[in-house]
Amino acid sequence: MSTPLIELQHLTRRFQVKRNISITAVSDVSLRIDSGEIVCLVGESGCGKTTAGKMIAGLLKPSEGNIYFNGQDVTQLKKDDWEKYRLGVQMIHQDPYASLNPAHTIYDIVSAPLKRHGKTGSEIATRAAAIELLESVDLTPASDLLDKFPHQLSGGQRQRVSVARALTVNPKFIVADEAVSMVDVSIRISLLNTLLKLKEKNGLAVLFITHDLALAKYFAWEGRIGVMYLGKLVEVASARQLVESPQHPYTKVLLSAIPEADPERTRQKPRIELRSMDVPSLMRLPSGCAFHPRCPFYEGEMCEKVIPALTKFTDGSSVACHPVRQKRAADVVAE
Numbered sequence: 058m059s060t061p062l063i064e065l066q067h068l069t070r071r072f073q074v075k076r077n078i079s080i081t082a083v084s085d086v087s088l089r090i091d092s093g094e095i096v097c098l099v100g101e102s103g104c105g106k107t108t109a110g111k112m113i114a115g116l117l118k119p120s121e122g123n124i125y126f127n128g129q130d131v132t133q134l135k136k137d138d139w140e141k142y143r144l145g146v147q148m149i150h151q152d153p154y155a156s157l158n159p160a161h162t163i164y165d166i167v168s169a170p171l172k173r174h175g176k177t178g179s180e181i182a183t184r185a186a187a188i189e190l191l192e193s194v195d196l197t198p199a200s201d202l203l204d205k206f207p208h209q210l211s212g213g214q215r216q217r218v219s220v221a222r223a224l225t226v227n228p229k230f231i232v233a234d235e236a237v238s239m240v241d242v243s244i245r246i247s248l249l250n251t252l253l254k255l256k257e258k259n260g261l262a263v264l265f266i267t268h269d270l271a272l273a274k275y276f277a278w279e280g281r282i283g284v285m286y287l288g289k290l291v292e293v294a295s296a297r298q299l300v301e302s303p304q305h306p307y308t309k310v311l312l313s314a315i316p317e318a319d320p321e322r323t324r325q326k327p328r329i330e331l332r333s334m335d336v337p338s339l340m341r342l343p344s345g346c347a348f349h350p351r352c353p354f355y356e357g358e359m360c361e362k363v364i365p366a367l368t369k370f371t372d373g374s375s376v377a378c379h380p381v382r383q384k385r386a387a388d389v390v391a392e
């Protein structure tokens with residue numbers, strides 16, 4: 058098996074919320090992501106997907122577990138290699154307005170990392186590189202935008218500037234955290250298409266974090282989707298497998314709630330109802346399977362008492378659910 062670009066092994070992150078009380082935002086997450094691969098992390102807000110993304114981007118330290126970048130444990134990297142890792146993994150944040158300095162022009166924003174990392178020489182070359190980067194994210198004519206300030210751009214344009222800035226250091230891996238959720242619905246798909254084009258052109262791997270399974274389905278159709286619930290991965294599969302044959306009850310619920318383009322089909326689509334609408338607090342996680350108080354397929358004591366392990370199956374998918382494991386016992390991959 059080849060070395061993955063990023064590998065998470067038993068990644069866990071706790072936060073102290075009060076004296077003597079901590080929550081586990083990410084719990085025992087293991088995942089491999091190859092070069093050029095797209096993986097979407099999907100789940101409700103508070104499920105740990107952003108915390109996982111920040112740990113991968115080197116912005117938060119894990120409480121336990123390891124992150125490997127090209128086979129190297131990132132916690133053991135010396136200063137120069139750590140710097141290479143931080144440049145190799147870039148994060149695009151949800152709010153482009155908050156992540157761009159309002160007092161700087163677009164040229165200042167894009168040229169600063171180019172200059173800092175010696176990517177260009179003269180001012181003329183830097184300006185040309187900035188124009189090329191803006192054009193690569195479909196901001197045209199780029200020369201008209203260079204001297205503008207972020208507030209003079211639309212939300213979609215600002216997010217494209219964030220993407221251009223991330224590309225200045227030739228990353229191998231992009232963590233896009235709800236990267237299109239704050240832009241107008243009408244331009245979300247166009248922005249996703251720009252990201253897909255850049256992924257192809259630059260051979261990037263992308264971790265796309267979203268609460269919207271419909272967006273994940275569109276973006277990761279050639280990749281994989283990981284579904285998170287209360288800090289844990291509960292299902293990972295190719296996007297096609299996950300959409301056409303979801304295994305985990307939570308994935309089934311999420312898919313049944315996606316509206317269809319045709320309102321009549323949406324009305325007729327059978328919805329899988331949760332047993333409870335209340336999302337448990339991370340401070341008081343339910344025993345056993347954390348989804349059991351809401352799970353429409355709950356099967357009694359086993360669900361209530363035993364935490365289901367994320368089990369790998371021969372078709373490449375992984376699912377954390379007792380009944381699924383029992384029904385598919387013949388397909389379990391021995392660890």
Ligand code: SF4
Nearest residue numbers: 346349352360378379
């Ligand atoms: Fe539902 Fe039980 Fe599966 Fe948990 S383990 S998702 S409660 S069926």
